Amino acid sequence: MKSVTPDTATASCTSAARPRATSLQRWVWVHKWSSLVCTLFMLLLCLTGLPLVFYHEIDHALGKHIEAPEMAAGTAHLPVDRIVESARRHHPDLVPLYLFKEEDEPDMWVVKMDTRPDTDETQAKFSVVDARTGEILGEPRFDEGFMHLMYRLHVDLFAGLAGRLFLGFMGLLLVVALVSGVVLYAPFMRKLDFGEVRRGRSTKLWWLDMHNMLGIVTVTWALVVGGTGVINTWADLILKAWQAEQVAALKTAGGAAAGSGGSVAPLQSLVDAALAAEPGMAVATVAFPGTLLSAPSHYAVFLHGDTPLTAKLLKAVLVDPVSAAVIETKPRPWYATALLVSQPLHFGDYGGLPLKILWALLDLVTVVVLWSGLVLWWRKHRHAAAAPVSVTPAVSTAQGGT
Structure with missing residues (x-):
């Protein structure tokens, strides 16, 4: 039988722990840099998103x-x-x-x-x-005033599609930072109770505990808002893909040119035809031919249900402008459903004012999490720069290669 000495046991434990330590260091690197790159932009989005949560209420208060x-x-x-x-x-x-x-x-x-x-x-x-x-x-004017400024900063930084996609990338980095933060929080909490904030010690330690505690409490909400925000930045691309799918469905159904020739039916008859095809639904939007939400030669009537969820899940019905016939198309694609769910969920627009207030409070907590992360990084960076550099014999030997 092979004997195991204390030295070999220690070496075995050390070699087993080394991959875990290396893996943890990788997660630390991922969390650090994904957080640092996106934090300033996430702070901007949190601060601009706060008034947007109460967009309708602010408009009412300002008499607009x-x-x-x-x-x-x-x-x-x-x-x-x-x-x-x-x-x-x-x-x-x-x-x-x-x-x-x-x-x-x-x-x-x-x-x-x-x-x-x-x-x-x-x-x-x-x-x-x-x-x-x-x-x-x-x-109404949606291109002026304080709320317009907040909206454009929040949506595209006044840079159009390029700004939207850039903020979408920042949102992806936020999701990476949140996931890596959860991974790092697990071993951290083995030494402390959940959500514990150590008091009476260093300020740095207090900031670290606050950052971890608030971050883990709000992580689910932050993932939801961050994920829906990323989807919303792809709105233009998703709508164009949906339109292309509708046009392809029209060609398959033999209705691509149905709108050409003949006199156009009254618009009300087109709306009535869409409502008759989907009983129990109400009109939300009528898109004229050639617009982003319709097909080149057909009207698109968007209908909604009467529950908090179905009121946001619009169903598009294509109608021939000459015959007022409803064109059979494919069910709403999954990516369009994801967009329609994400848009109101991003701003807490599902449960009335109570949910909006909750969204605002969580937004403020997230601001504290982001700011505390910056404080921690800055203090560590400043102390590292101010610390004297001492070269031990081991380090000197390693650098000298002897």
Whole structure:
């Protein structure tokens, strides 16, 4: 029988521990650099995202929200054709792109218009139209003011698609930093109780414990918001892919050119056809042919359900503008579903004001986590730079190669 001496046992333990230590060092490197690269941008996104969570509430408080005048309950709504006519008279040099209807404003339509259907929509104009009278109630401006500044900084840094994709990459780094932080937190907590913050010791130790405690408490929320934020930065690409899939489905169904020739049916009949094809749903958006959300020769009517979840999961129905026939297409692709879920979830827009308040509190906690990570790195970097360099005989020998 082979005997095991204390020395061989120690060597065996040491060799087993060495790969674990090396693996831990790799995770430390990954966490350090993924965090450092994205932290400043994540701080910017947290600070700009905070007012965006309360976008509607701030608009109401500032008196910028347009409301429909009070009328007798049950006042009939005009056909959507009349709504479009009112918007055209208001902006005779523009063409309609979309009609929007908010859940909480059933008596109003918002008409988005631009010079032609295939523009980038950055210079589009909006008209709010009373659904009962056709009167223009206002012309909201989304390209000015404090909230516009917050929105553009949060979405694309005023750099368009390139800015969106850059922030999406920063979001991916945040996810990497969060996952690596969880991996590093596991061995750290073997020595402490969960969430313990050691007091009465060094300030550096207090910052470290606060950073770890707040980070692990909010990690699930941060992963959700970070992941949905990354998906939202791909919105333009996802919508174009969805449009391409719709066009391909039209060709398969033999309806690619169905919209050409013949007189165009009333828009209200197209909307009614979409509603008849999907009973129990309501209209959220009508996209005109050639826009990003429709097909080149067909209208797309987006419908929603009446529950907190289905109200955000829009279903696109393509309608032939001549025959008012609903075109059978494939079910909504998974990537479009991911986008439709991510957009409201990113800002906590599922559970009303209570969920928004929770989102805001978690956002503030995340700011503390990010800031404490910067403080820890800066103090360590400053102390390392200020520390005197001493060369031990072992190090001297290693450097000399003898």
